[in-house]
Amino acid sequence: DAGVIQSPRHEVTEMGQEVTLRCKPISGHDYLFWYRQTMMRGLELLIYFNNNVPIDDSGMPEDRFSAKMPNASFSTLKIQPSEPRDSAVYFCASSFYGGNTEAFFGQGTRLTVV
Amino acid sequence: GENVEQHPSTLSVQEGDSAVIKCTYSDSASNYFPWYKQELGKGPQLIIDIRSNVGEKKDQRIAVTLNKTAKHFSLHITETQPEDSAVYFCAAPPRGSQGNLIFGKGTKLSVKP
Numbered sequence: 231d232a233g234v235i236q237s238p239r240h241e242v243t244e245m246g247q248e249v250t251l252r253c254k255p256i257s258g259h260d261y262l263f264w265y266r267q268t269m270m271r272g273l274e275l276l277i278y279f280n281n282n283v284p285i286d287d288s289g290m291p292e293d294r295f296s297a298k299m300p301n302a303s304f305s306t307l308k309i310q311p312s313e314p315r316d317s318a319v320y321f322c323a324s325s326f327y328g329g330n331t332e333a334f335f336g337q338g339t340r341l342t343v344v
Numbered sequence: 345g346e347n348v349e350q351h352p353s354t355l356s357v358q359e360g361d362s363a364v365i366k367c368t369y370s371d372s373a374s375n376y377f378p379w380y381k382q383e384l385g386k387g388p389q390l391i392i393d394i395r396s397n398v399g400e401k402k403d404q405r406i407a408v409t410l411n412k413t414a415k416h417f418s419l420h421i422t423e424t425q426p427e428d429s430a431v432y433f434c435a436a437p438p439r440g441s442q443g444n445l446i447f448g449k450g451t452k453l454s455v456k457p
Contacts, residue, residue, distance in 0.1 A: 234387075263444060273388070273433060273447040285443055321387050329437035329445045330376045335387030 234336035236322050242342045248310040251339045253322030254303055261328045264297055264307050265321040267338070273321075279305065280328065312343045346371045346438035350448030357424050358456050365451045367434035368416040377410060377417045378445070380433045388433055392419070424455045 235254040243249050255262045263278040277287040282299045290297070294313070299305040309316055319340050323333040347370040357363050369377075375396040380388035394401045394408045394417065401408050405424075410417040421428055431452050435445040 261443065272449040275444050275446070278444050280443060323387070328443040332378070332390045332393070333445065335389065337385075338387050 234322055234324055234334050236320075236336035236339050238339060239337060240340045240342075242344065243312055245313055245343055246311040247343075248308065249312045249316075249341060249343075251307040251320050251322075251341070253305045253307070253336060255305070255322070255324030256334055257303065259324035259326055259334070261325045261333075262299060262305050263321075263323040263325075263333060264305070265323065265335075267319045267321060276307070278328075309341075312341075314343045317341055317343050346374065346436055346446045348434060348436050348446050348448045350434050350451060352451060353449065354452045354454070356454045356456065359424060359426060361424055363419075363421045363424055363428070363453055363455075365419045365432055365434070365453070366416060367418070367436075367448050368414075369436040370415065371436070371439040372412075372415060373439060374436045376437055377408070378435050379406075379408060379419045380435065380447075382431045382433065382450075384430075391432075421453075424453075426455050426457050429453055429455045 237252045264276040265273050267273050276289045277297045279299045297307045319338045321335050321338045323335040325331050325333045349368045351366050378393035381391045382388040392403050392408050394410050405422050407420045431450045433450050434448040438446050
């Protein structure tokens, strides 16, 4: 397996624009996680899915953020409208059995909102 | 909810020396404690983990120890090499949820040749 695949690797956008980040988890993994990493706040969980169903979205900062998982092999994280404070590295990760097993991270998407 | 504290935030050692990173957690029900290594420009990668039924686990130059009474666990790297330079994160599952992990703030380890 190629691992968790995220796209794009880098995204630069203007404030107010819509941004969509994409993730393909490892085949067979039942859990998918979206994390945001910044210097100030470290690695924060935004939302996670189990069998394509959102389980905990309490980490989503506000209504401008939304995430979907239409099938077992694809997920999106959307920010609309984007703001400069959304600039961060966004990671997608997947695992077999959730928090008690290894999470495999993608390479991340570095988002810059200007 | 679970709170994971990690120390130190930065650590500099000479090649060949040992490095120790410590984490404390708040939820006594937590039973899984992984350590991740993040190299520049990459996502975190699991390097070792320990479950609550053991006190120590080793894998070549790295080891993790767990003290459930004191609610802390530590990463030990012996005979450090320049390629060990990276950011290391500890983690624990939050109370009431076995689905995700709460990560510490990370330790930037620099190994000087």
